[in-house]
Amino acid sequence: MNINLEIQNNVDLLEFSDEHFIIFTRLFFFIMMKRTKVKELFSSPQLGSDVLVKGWVRTKRGNKNIVFIALNDGSTINNIQVVADTSLFDENLIKDITTGASLAVTGKLVSSQGQGQNIEINASAIELYGKCDAVAYPLQKKGHSMEFLRENAHLRFRTNTFGAVFRIRHSMAFAIHKYFNDKGFFYLHTPIITGSDAEGAGEMFHVTAMDMMKLPYNDDGTVDFSNDFFGKQTNLTVSGQLEGELGALALGEIYTFGPTFRAENSNTPRHLAEFWMIEPEMAFYDITDNMDLAEDFVKYLIRYAFENCREDLEFLNKMIDNGLLERLKFVLENKFVRITYTEAIDILTGSSKEWEYPVKWGNDLQAEHERYLVEVYFRKPVIITDYPREIKAFYMKQNDDGKTVKAMDVLFPGIGEIIGGSQREEIYDKLLSRIRELKLPDKDLWWYLETRKFGTAPHSGFGLGFERFVLFITGMSNIRDVIPFPRTPKNAEF
RNA sequence: UCCUCAGUAGCUCAGUUGGUUAGAGCAACGGACUGUUAAUCCGUGGGUCGCCGGUUCGAGUCCAGCCUGGGGAGCCA
Numbered sequence: 001m002n003i004n005l006e007i008q009n010n011v012d013l014l015e016f017s018d019e020h021f022i023i024f025t026r027l028f029f030f031i032m033m034k035r036t037k038v039k040e041l042f043s044s045p046q047l048g049s050d051v052l053v054k055g056w057v058r059t060k061r062g063n064k065n066i067v068f069i070a071l072n073d074g075s076t077i078n079n080i081q082v083v084a085d086t087s088l089f090d091e092n093l094i095k096d097i098t099t100g101a102s103l104a105v106t107g108k109l110v111s112s113q114g115q116g117q118n119i120e121i122n123a124s125a126i127e128l129y130g131k132c133d134a135v136a137y138p139l140q141k142k143g144h145s146m147e148f149l150r151e152n153a154h155l156r157f158r159t160n161t162f163g164a165v166f167r168i169r170h171s172m173a174f175a176i177h178k179y180f181n182d183k184g185f186f187y188l189h190t191p192i193i194t195g196s197d198a199e200g201a202g203e204m205f206h207v208t209a210m211d212m213m214k215l216p217y218n219d220d221g222t223v224d225f226s227n228d229f230f231g232k233q234t235n236l237t238v239s240g241q242l243e244g245e246l247g248a249l250a251l252g253e254i255y256t257f258g259p260t261f262r263a264e265n266s267n268t269p270r271h272l273a274e275f276w277m278i279e280p281e282m283a284f285y286d287i288t289d290n291m292d293l294a295e296d297f298v299k300y301l302i303r304y305a306f307e308n309c310r311e312d313l314e315f316l317n318k319m320i321d322n323g324l325l326e327r328l329k330f331v332l333e334n335k336f337v338r339i340t341y342t343e344a345i346d347i348l349t350g351s352s353k354e355w356e357y358p359v360k361w362g363n364d365l366q367a368e369h370e371r372y373l374v375e376v377y378f379r380k381p382v383i384i385t386d387y388p389r390e391i392k393a394f395y396m397k398q399n400d401d402g403k404t405v406k407a408m409d410v411l412f413p414g415i416g417e418i419i420g421g422s423q424r425e426e427i428y429d430k431l432l433s434r435i436r437e438l439k440l441p442d443k444d445l446w447w448y449l450e451t452r453k454f455g456t457a458p459h460s461g462f463g464l465g466f467e468r469f470v471l472f473i474t475g476m477s478n479i480r481d482v483i484p485f486p487r488t489p490k491n492a493e494f
Numbered sequence: 495u496c497c498u499c500a501g502u503a504g505c506u507c508a509g510u511u512g513g514u515u516a517g518a519g520c521a522a523c524g525g526a527c528u529g530u531u532a533a534u535c536c537g538u539g540g541g542u543c544g545c546c547g548g549u550u551c552g553a554g555u556c557c558a559g560c561c562u563g564g565g566g567a568g569c570c571a
Contacts, residue, residue, distance in 0.1 A: 145505080
């Protein structure tokens with residue numbers, strides 16, 4: 001208030017013209033005002049007050065006398081409409097306000113005269129931060145294909161769809177930490193560079209500091225890693241599970257949430273070479289506790305999205321996938337079906353459907369089988385347990401029947417396997433014999449085996465592919481569109 | 495990696511049994527319009543037909559190879 005009076009006095013003293021006063025006032029606003037985020041404008045609008053907003057132009061419409069600018073600052077999917085009386089602004093400034101340009105706008109927040117929005121800003125000052133050449137700028141004020149936007153991944157954040165997707169992605173990451181923290185789990189950082197190649201979860205990327213043009217070789221023709229950075233062959237992790245188990249068998253309940261790398265030549269809308277995975281691991285949990293946790297966890301995340309990402313979800317439901325909200329609600333409200341692998345085989349052999357891959361006890365379930373169970377037979381998420389030991393990993397707890405293991409796969413409509421987990425084999429002799437049976441290098445797994453030697457305990461865990469979950473929660477159909485910069489075979493752009 | 499479809503203007507696509515100067519909508523640009531909602535109306539410019547060979551008098555169109563992308567499958571999260 002004092003400042004205002006002083007300024008008024010100065011103006012009187014210097015006999016500023018009206019024009020000077022207007023310029024001065026504009027400068028004053030830019031210097032003194034605090035920026036308001038668009039999200040806040042909509043959530044608690046102070047009608048009649050002067051506000052300062054900053055953002056990027058989505059569209060500009062209008063005529064000689066008045067222009068309407070839809071401004072978005074990323075805080076929400078909603079744009080704030082800026083109304084500018086052209087007589088108040090330089091003609092070149094108005095001309096430079098094009099789709100993609102970055103602006104700071106001050107003006108009065110008022111209720112809108114037009115249809116389509118409740119509030120708008122009557123601009124009194126506009127500062128252009130960054131022009132955007134309309135000819136060169138790839139994004140237009142029209143729909144673009146996902147393929148085109150993927151090639152422009154550096155700019156696609158500026159679209160409604162990708163804004164919504166990445167806001168939701170953030171919320172889900174945050175909710176995951178919140179869920180586990182509230183339950184007393186500890187976030188454990190398992191290594192990204194690993195010296196163990198026994199994880200058996202797929203092809204690995206090698207990590208080396210050696211000069212690839214001058215590799216040292218052993219007499220037998222293999223590469224000599226003894227002088228490499230770690231003194232041995234190292235890779236990027238394909239899973240944090242084994243290390244996670246070590247943490248769980250002391251801290252009780254832990255989870256990992258980190259990047260995971262698979263050098264598989266997988267070219268599908270569900271695979272990435274670099275993705276993020278959540279792997280909880282719990283001491284004293286049996287397979288049933290494990291299933292209960294997985295179901296509760298997923299439902300918590302859906303509920304969190306409904307409560308915190310409503311507008312983005314509604315946008316995606318309208319523009320990307322009309323069945324999204326209904327499907328999320330359906331998964332939230334229905335108990336997941338729990339059947340054993342053997343029961344699943346009985347259902348599949350009992351159906352009259354013709355299978356491309358034969359259904360036979362002992363064979364792994366194919367995509368067509370899983371889809372039938374989830375999308376046709378039960379029409380809800382299905383958890384399948386007790387798979388034949390031959391088709392599952394060495395660390396899974398062996399059942400007394402000698403044929404099956406306490407594995408669990410959670411199958412979702414449209415996505416397929418979203419969670420894979422198991423109760424872990426905690427009996428030293430059984431684990432070791434299985435490792436030897438599969439001819440895995442038990443020498444490299446000495447640390448894993450020691451947890452079974454010293455105070456072993458029943459425990460369980462599972463892995464959730466973060467991007468697969470984001471796929472499910474956003475209704476997007478290609479996994480490359482739910483991670484900012486996808487890494488896939490033949491693509492590491494940006 | 496396998497099967498399959500596609501690649502033509504900035505974007506989305508059309509382009510006939512191989513034929514003369516390759517089209518449309520949108521976008522952009524110029525103009526009109528006193529409150530627009532992917533504004534509207536009139537006009538203008540814009541092309542290495544993915545790349546490299548081959549067949550042919552003649553190839554966007556046919557053939558071979560390669561590259562890139564979509565969908566499906568496998569592997570998996």
